[in-house]
Amino acid sequence: MTRRLNVPYSLTRKRIRASFSKYNVFNAMTWRKQRPLSTQYRQLFFAKQESRAYHGDRLTEQQFKNHFRAEQPVRTPLESRGPEREIPFGLQTFVGLERRLDFAVFRSFFASSVRQAAFFILKGSVMVNGVKVRSPGYILRPGDMFSVSPQRVLFALGRPKPSVNQSIKLTNNIIKKFNKYIDRCHANPEKMWKKRLENRRKHRVYNARLEATAGQKREQRVQQIKQNFETQRSELEPTQLLKQIMLGQFVPRKPELNSLVTEIRQQMKPAEQGSKNDVISATSATSATSATSANSKNSADSVNSATNASNATNANSSTSQLPQLDRLIKSEQEVLEQQYKADLAAAQTPVYDPEFVNRLPPKLDLLPEDADPQSVKLNLPFSSTGKLYGLSDPAKSWFTPWSMRQFVPTFAVLPHHIEICFESCHAVYLRDPVARPGHSEIISPFSLDIHERAYLWYIARRRKHLPKLD
Structure with missing residues (x-):
């Protein structure tokens, strides 16, 4: 009789x-x-066949019956809210199987499957209460502390290590x-x-440092644009604008x-002539009363003050009389705001740098097939x-630098009855x-009706007179 081919996945x-195998993930996602x-x-x-494949596929039917108990530990609150x-x-x-050491090691994410957890135990990499245990079926009791060699955990949860030929080909x-x-x-x-x-926008974690540097430069450009906008907007005041218009x-x-x-x-020419006459009369009046150099200095100050006062008076009076000036200020403000928004949008997007091609590294040569990984x-x-x-x-016996294997988060469900220190x-x-x-603390991919039918299967075939659970 030929030996049966064991294909678990x-x-x-x-x-x-x-298990955390990718084939197992596919079976779990497509199972109906x-x-x-x-x-x-x-x-x-x-129901027995499907649930048994998950809860201890490496155990025999007799071992299943030995672990099965008719009583089931539950907690019923006195007052339900x-x-x-x-x-x-x-x-x-299958609560009896969760007490096994190999299941506990797998639930704690110290192995990628129950079979691998049993292999670690047989090789002496697992200790219970400081004592090395080599029996995968060891029954844990409440309060027991177990540990696994960190090297084994890194190997179990890390990506598989490629061979030298595979690594050279991929490189x-x-x-x-x-x-x-x-x-x-x-080109x-x-x-x-x-x-x-x-x-870079898609891989911001990889380019975090470059993004931070670009963000600082971008912030400096935005601040400069804001300062220029405030300066140009202050120049659009009526008095300042009239001065620039009259000076051409x-x-x-x-x-x-x-x-x-x-x-x-053209409308401001009469006001300009009147301001000049006021300045001349003020200058002649002050020069007649001044005799010393100190008095001449004071007279110059008075002339400047008179000139500024007359200019401000004429500017304010002309501002109220010129609707064209209001139109000019509004149009200039609209153009200035549009330019300000365009400059902000341009500051947010990097400017094309044609010299980046010259900063690129040169092309690399392919590795020979017999390359030594130590000397590469x-x-x-x-x-x-x-x-x-x-x-x-x-x-190392795992992928270096270490990275977690695929699809581990798919089964990342921490148990309630085990406290883990990674x-x-x-x-x-x-x-x-x-x-x-x-709620039940048993981790299982199957629904309640599957477990109920499995319970009915084993309750009729259980071993009698087994000791009760503690």
């Missing part, structure tokens, strides 16, 4: 296992409960893509500049307003290690998982 049978079967036996057998909810007794079917593919990028930048610099900005220094921002400026200047030293601008892909430290790879088994109204 078959994509056709779609059995959900207690079958239609109600014809007989009750087939329904119970199907809010709507009454049913206690999910069926989810407590050469990265170098080829980098060389193509350099060629495209030299179309402006297009690649815009594309690089889009990529004002140039409107719209060419069609030149005729309006000329009209304002790459000059990749996006790699700080300078080593082969995943082999920055070839002595810094030291220690955990404390607080108590057996219990059920409360509307």
